[in-house]
Amino acid sequence: MRKISFLYSDGCPSHHEALSRLRKIMDQQGIAIEIETINVRTNEQAINLRFRGSPTILIDGRDIDPSSVEGFGLACRTYRLEDGRISPLPSEAMIRKALRGA
Amino acid sequence: MTKLRTGDKAVSFALRGIDDKQHSLDDYSGKHVVIIFSCNHCPYVQAWEDRMIKIQTDYAPKNVQLVAINSNDGIKFPDDNFSKMQERAKAKRFNFPYLHDENQKVASAYGAERTPEVFLFDSNHVLQYHGTIDDNYDNPNRVKENYLRDALDATLAGRKVSLAETKPIGCTIKWK
Numbered sequence: 001m002r003k004i005s006f007l008y009s010d011g012c013p014s015h016h017e018a019l020s021r022l023r024k025i026m027d028q029q030g031i032a033i034e035i036e037t038i039n040v041r042t043n044e045q046a047i048n049l050r051f052r053g054s055p056t057i058l059i060d061g062r063d064i065d066p067s068s069v070e071g072f073g074l075a076c077r078t079y080r081l082e083d084g085r086i087s088p089l090p091s092e093a094m095i096r097k098a099l100r101g102a
Numbered sequence: 103m104t105k106l107r108t109g110d111k112a113v114s115f116a117l118r119g120i121d122d123k124q125h126s127l128d129d130y131s132g133k134h135v136v137i138i139f140s141c142n143h144c145p146y147v148q149a150w151e152d153r154m155i156k157i158q159t160d161y162a163p164k165n166v167q168l169v170a171i172n173s174n175d176g177i178k179f180p181d182d183n184f185s186k187m188q189e190r191a192k193a194k195r196f197n198f199p200y201l202h203d204e205n206q207k208v209a210s211a212y213g214a215e216r217t218p219e220v221f222l223f224d225s226n227h228v229l230q231y232h233g234t235i236d237d238n239y240d241n242p243n244r245v246k247e248n249y250l251r252d253a254l255d256a257t258l259a260g261r262k263v264s265l266a267e268t269k270p271i272g273c274t275i276k277w278k
Contacts (some may be wrong), residue, residue, distance in 0.1 A: 010274075011270070011274035012273050012274075013271070013273070014145070025207065043178065052145075067166055072118060074179070075143050075179055075181060076143060076144050076145055076146075076273040077145065078143070078145040078148055079145070082264075085149070085240070085241065086145055086147065086148040087240060088144075088145035088146055088148045088149070088239075089272075092208075093108065
């Protein structure tokens with residue numbers, strides 16, 4: 001694993017909690033890479049950065065949940081949790097699995 | 103932008119609904135009205151949507167009408183445009199009017215900033231409660247405070263709402 005990016009937009013308030021969750025799981029897994037955080041402000045930027053909505057976590061450029069949202073754009077992102085619930089942030093299990101698999 | 107405060111009268115509106123008909127506040131004369139600024143794409147809205155439907159189901163027999171209004175810019179956020187509203191309402195079988203505030207004037211007049219954001223008016227259309235639906239968007243089974251339902255029960259009983267203002271939690275309204 002070489003790079004972890006955390007992309008967000010200000011209008012979606014879940015990004016603070018999502019970033020804390022990511023940091024906590026990285027600590028637990030002993031991953032000491034610095035997180036690149038990017039505030040996405042325009043649709044053009046969203047497309048260029050492969051931003052599927054706020055928050056988005058990319059590990060070496062790969063989305064941790066690529067199947068959940070089609071297309072790229074400036075929006076708040078919906079995650080489908082393991083039990084089927086809708087959430088504005090990825091579950092701990094989702095982040096753990098993605099970090100382990102990278 | 104000014105924000106409505108409890109005790110203020112509702113601001114009238116006339117907006118197109120997903121049924122392609124005009125809906126106005128006057129349509130709900132004599133009813134308690136729950137106006138929720140909402141949209142399609144916001145995950146907070148989606149997390150609360152089933153509870154909105156259940157509230158309408160439970161309170162409709164008590165002379166309550168829930169009305170959802172989408173004020174998001176449907177150009178920059180295509181998932182929130184009018185045809186997507188129609189699709190969403192059909193897929194979720196909304197049991198309440200879902201209106202399109204295309205020029206965003208209604209959201210502005212109410213001082214709404216988030217989706218979802220609740221304004222509960224009594225049958226005289228005076229604001230009794232403003233804020234969020236309950237205290238747990240994430241898990242309906244872990245809700246401890248049912249702010250909107252408590253406010254509805256108090257209003258219907260003619261009592262003062264004990265907690266008339268809570269902080270709306272959700273996505274910001276996407277302004278043009």
